[in-house]
């Protein structure tokens with residue numbers, strides 16, 4: 001019945017939209033997955049015990065977004081409220097962010113109780129109930145209970161102070177630094193609401209390629225204004241810190257972390273920040289990487305640098321997230337090995353309020369990478385996972401690539417140390433770390449739909465859900481997102497989930513199958529560039545990564561090559577050491593193999609590669625057809641945008657396939673297997689393409 005009504009409503013909206021000549025704003029994506037906004041079946045009785053800003057928000061969110069009347073009144077209250085504690089509910093293990101939603105009898109009155117040990121827990125409970133209802137669950141009988149497995153669930157904004165966003169494909173930065181702190185755009189509240197709804201509790205406001213200006217008094221005041229908006233939503237603000245700030249804005253001659261004047265400067269700076277932002281989360285630091293300053297400039301270690309900053313924020317309860325994304329042009333070593341080589345010896349040397357933030361793979365957010373060997377190799381250091389939500393290497397704004405499977409593939413990977421998985425390292429279970437975290441490089445900008453396309457919203461959503469619970473299933477997350485985003489009609493949800501679940505593998509197939517990586521064009525990273533070989537630093541060139549020649553292709557990271565496999569625990573290293581036991585999806589990441597190497601299918605490597613490129617293109621064509629079939633069931637605005645994007649994706653998938661095959665053929669001299677279409681243009685044509693104004697590359 002409810003589905004029927006929703007449908008009738010949806011088609012009524014579509015008809016109305018069609019009748020209007022002005023552009024229909026029925027669904028412009030602004031409301032993300034929080035779309036209900038009006039009860040379908042009449043008013044809901046919602047009440048609240050206790051009064052804090054966050055409890056008030058929990059109540060207001062339920063009023064606004066709970067889609068259907070419960071057959072029970074809903075009550076929002078802290079577990080410590082005397083009338084609730086009298087019920088002796090099992091709340092002890094909910095911690096300070098968990099929630100419990102369940103029908104109870106309070107003072108003889110049946111109610112659906114939304115509770116937690118803190119008001120933040122209650123707010124998360126309210127959002128869990130909304131999610132449950134909006135994805136088709138019954139309200140009156142709902143029993144929901146969850147506590148986050150990861151403590152810090154943080155977005156990293158690579159936003160510059162001039163409003164550009166590094167690797168951002170959805171407009172300009174949300175933060176209007178110029179008008180802050182006086183003007184607080186209402187969008188800041190909506191941003192916080194969306195994050196809170198999926199459990200995100202921290203945000204780093206500025207790019208890791210940081211400017212020292214972010215740490216000056218005017219910018220601290222601006223950050224404080226944002227922190228004020230975010231606070232009731234349970235979200236803390238963090239800043240990326242430029243390591244050389246003591247020189248640039250502090251007038252010191254050095255930024256050497258062992259210099260007492262430098263440490264004193266940071267301490268005073270931290271004190272100043274905490275006066276403005278009492279719950280400031282701490283610093284994120286990119287040091288000695290890609291030209292950024294850092295402790296290595298002074299012969300000090302990453303631990304020296306991190307610990308000095310950690311001491312500055314420690315008295316205030318702050319932390320330091322120190323990135324392990326380092327590689328140096330002076331180091332001839334395989335780039336994939338450098339972070340491990342640098343950080344592994346520092347295990348146990350970091351202060352207890354430092355987390356080392358490690359990208360999911362050892363190179364750089366490629367469509368597929370094996371898990372980073374540091375996971376499992378630094379048991380005495382809390383490691384924070386860094387995923388990239390913005391799709392720098394997966395088609396940027398327009399390609400549909402649901403990242404849930406990428407995230408879970410890494411989280412589920414076994415490190416080779418007993419039963420340990422990457423997820424159990426990240427959530428602290430493995431070594432009983434208290435400080436745990438997951439960071440996601442945000443895909444959010446000031447586009448009306450926040451992320452530059454409806455399906456990109458799913459990646460923000462999936463990141464939040466997995467940061468809360470890394471054991472969640474990617475398909476289940478896709479389903480609940482689709483239900484909230486498009487309604488619960490299975491005629492929509494089933495094909496949407498199907499498209500999402502195939503999409504990332506399709507991108508892998510048409511950009512770099514069988515473990516190829518880093519084969520994109522230079523700078524903007526948009527489109528193919530496997531031929532690029534002239535860049536100054538060897539490890540910036542795609543030819544460095546694929547090593548294709550007349551005989552074969554792939555990077556030998558086994559004992560006969562860079563021996564990067566030895567950075568994994570023996571059980572995993574053993575598998576990766578041999579092409580026969582390496583998963584074929586990661587084959588060329590670890591091995592240089594002849595073009596006629598036999599894959600498990602019996603095809604040669606070359607045949608298998610070609611087939612995968614074709615499969616990637618074909619999958620996009622299938623996704624387009626599936627989406628075409630939804631035209632009557634999805635509101636016009638979102639349908640049309642996605643349809644246009646899918647046509648871009650199909651064209652560009654072909655482009656990737658054709659350009660790559662043209663290049664590989666120029667290297668190996670092999671014909672295409674019988675029946676396979678030749679590339680549309682010759683290699684020179686692909687090489688000649690240039691994109692001077694491609695977004696996300698603000699240099």
Ligand code: BDP
Nearest residue numbers: 166167208209286325364365
């Ligand atoms: C790469 C990006 C670059 C970032 C860098 C990083 O291309 O823009 O600054 O990572 O993570 O993916 O620091």
